[in-house]
Amino acid sequence: MMQPAWAAGSASTQTEVPVGDWPGYGRTLDELHFSPLALIDVNSVARLGLAWSMDLPVGNPVSAPIAVDGILYTSTGYSVVRAIDATNGRLLWTFDPAAAEAAGEKLRMNWGSRGVAWWNGKIYVATADGRLIALNAKTGRPVWSVLTVGKDDGRTVTGAPRIYDGKVVIGHGGADTSPIRGYVTAYDANDGRQLWRFHTVPGNPADGFESDAMEMASKTWRGEWWKHGGGGTAWNSFAYDPDLKTIYIGTGNGSPWNHRIRSEGKGDNLFLCSVVALDAETGKYKWHYQFNPGETWDYNAAMDIHLATLSIAGKPRKVLIEAPKNGFVYVIDRVTGAFISADPIARVTWASGIDPVSGRPIENPEARYDNGSSFELWPSPHGAHTWLPSAYDPAAGLVYIPVMDASYSFSDKGIDSRRWRHPAHIEWAAGVNVARAGGAGSYLLAWDPVKRREAWKVPTPALWNGGVLATGGSLVFQGQSAGKFVAYAAATGKPLWSFDAHVPVLAPPITFTAKGRQYVTVLAGTGGTAGISADDLAMPVDYRTQPRRILTFALGGRARITPPARPAPVVVDAAFLRDMPAMQRGGALFGKRCFSCHGLPGKSGGTAPDLARSEVPPDRDVFEAVVRDGGLAGNGMPRFAELSDAELADIRQFIRAMTDQAAARPGATMP
The missing domain is CATH 2.140.10.10 (Quinoprotein alcohol dehydrogenase-like superfamily)
Structure with a gap:
């Protein structure tokens, strides 16, 4: 060239x-x-x-x-x-930097x-x-x-x-x-x-400050x-x-x-x-x-x-x-x-x-x-x-x-x-x-x-x-x-x-x-x-x-494209028993760690899989292998190694509850 x-x-x-x-x-x-x-x-x-x-x-x-x-x-x-x-x-050519595998926790956001x-x-x-x-x-x-x-x-x-x-x-x-x-x-x-x-x-x-600009800016923080x-x-x-x-x-x-x-509510920052x-x-x-x-x-x-x-x-x-x-x-x-x-x-x-x-x-x-x-x-x-x-x-x-x-x-x-502090791991923290x-x-x-x-x-x-x-x-x-x-x-x-x-x-x-x-x-x-x-x-x-x-x-272009395949149906867990306190705890965890990619189950916008249509959450062992062990990190699913068994169970409870809700909505099983 x-x-x-x-x-x-x-x-x-x-x-x-x-x-x-x-x-x-x-x-x-x-x-x-x-x-x-x-x-x-x-x-x-x-x-x-x-x-x-x-x-x-x-x-x-x-x-x-x-x-x-x-x-x-x-x-x-x-x-x-x-x-x-x-x-x-x-x-002509493709280059893959294997960024998902290299990103580690950075992959979360x-x-x-x-x-x-x-x-x-x-x-x-x-x-x-x-x-x-x-x-x-x-x-x-x-x-x-x-x-x-x-x-x-x-x-x-x-x-x-x-x-x-x-x-x-x-x-x-x-x-x-x-x-x-x-x-x-x-x-x-x-x-x-x-x-x-x-x-x-x-x-x-x-x-010390790297420049006069940083020293000047510091006067606007508290x-x-x-x-x-x-x-x-x-x-x-x-x-x-x-x-x-x-x-x-x-x-x-x-x-x-x-x-x-961030700044005691003072200063232009x-x-x-x-x-x-x-x-x-x-x-x-x-x-x-x-x-x-x-x-x-x-x-x-x-x-x-x-x-x-x-x-x-x-x-x-x-x-x-x-x-x-x-x-x-x-x-x-x-x-x-x-x-x-x-x-x-x-x-x-x-x-x-x-x-x-x-x-x-x-x-x-x-x-x-x-x-x-x-x-x-x-x-x-x-x-x-x-x-x-x-x-x-x-x-x-x-x-x-x-x-x-x-x-x-x-x-x-x-x-x-x-007393507010950033979490120890990467998660939404505003x-x-x-x-x-x-x-x-x-x-x-x-x-x-x-x-x-x-x-x-x-x-x-x-x-x-x-x-x-x-x-x-x-x-x-x-x-x-x-x-x-x-x-x-x-x-x-x-x-x-x-x-x-x-x-x-x-x-x-x-x-x-x-x-x-x-x-x-x-x-x-x-x-x-x-x-x-x-x-x-x-x-x-x-x-x-x-x-x-x-x-x-x-x-004058005349090419054609095919429409997309129909989405998979919502995967309902027949063994699911609703536990409201666990669902609430899981919802809080999901909001900090999962929502920005997956959206709510049944309401995903396509950035990541809709978990209401996934067979992973109903299976505890597979869920843990994917979420905590990083089994799909190469596909862009981050590893959350810090999650305890109880936290994983709470997140699963929230996902399955939202899936039940999605299945109950008219048209939820087949948009």
């Missing part, structure tokens, strides 16, 4: 990437999720059809592919990379890979156990590999690497489940040598925050401005979520839930903007950062646009970090608005759920906008955002903030009681960031909707949880074309050219996101029988 001319340049900017390629997560490092390709446009899209498809094995398919020189690269399951001839779907990157003849992928691996793009053979996190800490990597100026940047996750401190690391893209590391929250002052880790993980979003030599990172929630535990600008050469701090000072709801800001030039007050201004979880869309000066505007895009109860002078939120005091009170929080911790990408069309001047509209109740009842409350809707929103108003809005089925692609053909592509992949008119939101994938389509699409023909590719199937329940989707999904597919479309 010859190196494209643009790869030798200083950066992959919008103008340097050939129009037919999509070499990184957002295509270009301004992270627009936009392609200027226009062979498929509002007039021709009606002739779009399936050119080819590839069935994938069981595992997370919600990932962003890339395409360079007519070769498509994907990372699915636990970072299994495939190179595919983009014109016909012929598999890792759902695979969100994408890969291409640079200078290499493919870059990160793994659940924290490795960053460079592969030869022609052969799939490893060139180098580095461990970016501690082998036995709670950090895990799901994000797509970003590459600029010969550097590859990666962060990590894990703040929901472990006492960890976030950081971002840059490596030499040629040999994997570490170049710089920026911590996103300060550590123990007794150990108590012994470092014993809880702090959090601030940069697990998803990065953008790069080659003119300013600045990289922008979006940071996550605190560890734990509860501000009173920098740099949680922020966008932070760093010198791209050295990793040194330039400026920050914090969306949620003293964050306490999992309103992390690891959503896409779009770089654009907008006319503000009649003058061009370099800005970044981000819609984090908290329900607002923001415009920030990317040179200085100055606040420009913020507007709600969904129902918001935690704040009445954003102060136009200070840029700080005008909070509802009740939102901090203190003294055992309960507060209905809109948006939910899933966010008004989750990690599934938004897109910005510079010609239309619109940002297209997949919005979710739902709420959770928050309470600290029964939680002693002074330091707050949360439960579903109201709403379960969604929509695709076109937002004008200059006029600060909605251009159009299209309802989408159920809570989860897919990542977005905008094109020079005046089209917006998005998948739906009802199984449809849809093309909309970018100016009006009018649906112009759709394809029935028979399974939810949540992954972000891309478009590219190969041999002069424009293609659109998206991966179909669920998985890859924590806490998806059947209630959140518009169609039933079974982990075992749902097809996971790469779908590639072109004008």
Whole structure:
């Protein structure tokens, strides 16, 4: 494979990437999720059809592919990379890093890979156990590999690497489940040598501070925050401005979520839930903007950062646009970090608005759920906008955002903030009681960031909707949880074309050219996101029988796909005797250790098997072999060696009770 001319340049900017390629997560490092390709446009899209498809094995398919020189690269399951001839779907090579086997406890809160990157003849992928691996793009053979996190800490990597100026940047996750401190690391893209590391929250002052930025940030924390880790993980979003030599990172929630535990309920806690600008050469701090000072709801800001030039007050201004979880869309000066505007895009109860002078939120005091009170929080911790990408069309001047509209109740009842400690093992540990409350809707929103108003809005089925692609053909592509992949008119939101994938389509699409023909590719199937329940989707999904597919479309395509097999029936345990106290104990254990992957039995969203349809829980010996002994670790089922016989029995009691309930529901045995 010859190196494209643009790869030798200083950066992959919008103008340097050939129009037919999509070499990184957002295509270009301004992270627009936009392609200027226009062979498929509002007039021709009606002739779009399936050119080819590839069935994938069981595992997370919600990932962003890339395409360079007519070769498509994907990372699915636990970072299994495939190179595919983009014109016909012929598999060229496969690389399996055996990440599930290597991850150990980290596997408990890792759902695979969100994408890969291409640079200078290499493919870059990160793994659940924290490795960053460079592969030869022609052969799939490893060139180098580095461990970016501690082998036995709670950090895990799901994000797509970003590459600029010969550097590859990666962060990590894990703040929901472990006492960890976030950081971002840059490596030499040629040999994997570490170049710089920026911590996103300060550590123990007794150990000294790595930088002036960390000393400054420490003044916004209280108590012994470092014993809880702090959090601030940069697990998803990065953008790069080659003119300013600045990289922008979006940071996550605190560890734990509860501000009173983490920091005695005091201080802004920098740099949680922020966008932070760093010198791209050295990793040194330039400026920050914090969306949620003293964050306490999992309103992390690891959503896409779009770089654009907008006319503000009649003058061009370099800005970044981000819609984090908290329900607002923001415009920030990317040179200085100055606040420009913020507007709600969904129902918001935690704040009445954003102060136009200070840029700080005008909070509802009740939102901090203190003294055992309960507060209905809109948006939910899933966010008004989750990690599934938004897109910005510079010609239309619109940002297209997949919005979710739902709420959770928050309470600290029964939680002693002074004595709370992280569990000894990796498990969900937010330091707050949360439960579903109201709403379960969604929509695709076109937002004008200059006029600060909605251009159009299209309802989408159920809570989860897919990542977005905008094109020079005046089209917006998005998948739906009802199984449809849809093309909309970018100016009006009018649906112009759709394809029935028979399974939810949540992954972000891309478009590219190969041999002069424009293609659109998206991966179909669920998985890859924590806490998806059947209630959140518009169609039933079974982990075992749902097809996971790469779908590639072109004008005149005539390929066909087969619908999925019917889900297995609910497995009812005839010997089951309900024990209410055991069921309640088991439900608490299940919520901390199992829910984020499996959902409730009978309500799995497809990230892991629906335990109501599994023959494992009724058999005690098999259940113990799988859950405690790690018998299916290679398939992505973590080992929970610390569980006692009594705890295993309680979890089985809860699963079997929920299975009985699922069997009693109309249609539960055969959706």
